[in-house]
Amino acid sequence: MFISTKGRYGLYFMTxxxxxxxxxxxxxxxxxxxxxxxxxxxxxxxxxxxxxxxVKSTRGAYGGYELNMPPEEISVYMIFKAVGENILIIEQDEKDTKNEKYLWREMRDAISGVMKNTSLYDLITSPDEIEEYMFYI
Structure with missing residues (x-):
């Protein structure tokens, strides 16, 4: 899975x-x-x-950007979709077996589900000390 800088920066800006x-x-x-x-x-x-x-913007001395709705109403999925980020687990191949296609679909749906069910509020209220993991396949 690869998340581009536009996805990362969009998510960072929103948090x-x-x-x-x-x-x-x-x-x-x-x-x-x-x-x-x-x-x-x-x-x-x-x-x-x-x-x-x-987001919405206001001009002037006290202007800038702010969320257009509460953080709990904005999901990671909405942000990635807005910036054009595509999360691709693996492309299906015509040579894939039925079981492989099932696995790829399940992986896609699981990640999509996490993104749809994780709000900005969840991200800003999570514990500060979360271990960092790198997964290599």
Whole structure:
């Protein structure tokens, strides 16, 4: 499974906004600076989130971006879909057996289910100390 930078940065931007929900608006520049990424690239991703109506912007001295709905109503799946992120477990091949096709479908559905059932609220309220795992197949 591969998640591109647009998926990662989109999710990061949204978690920053979730942390600031009903407290303050955030600029793309400030978030990009924190993450040490290109603000021009992040702006392109944020434009997609805005088109999907996941975020809204306000102009002016106290302007910036904020979530368009509460964090518990925004799933990881919605964010990835908005930025055009495709999570591909494995492409099916015409030579795959019925059992292999079943396995690939089950894996896809399981990951999709986790993404659909994990909200921004879940991400910002999870324990701070989570062990990092790298899985190699």
């Amino acid at each position: 920053v906004l979730a942390d600031s929900y009903n407290v303050e608006r955030r600029s793309v520049k400030s978030v990009a600076t924190e993450r040490e990424i290109s603000d021009l690239y992040l702006e392109q991703i944020v434009a997609k989130l805005k088109r999907a109506k996941l």
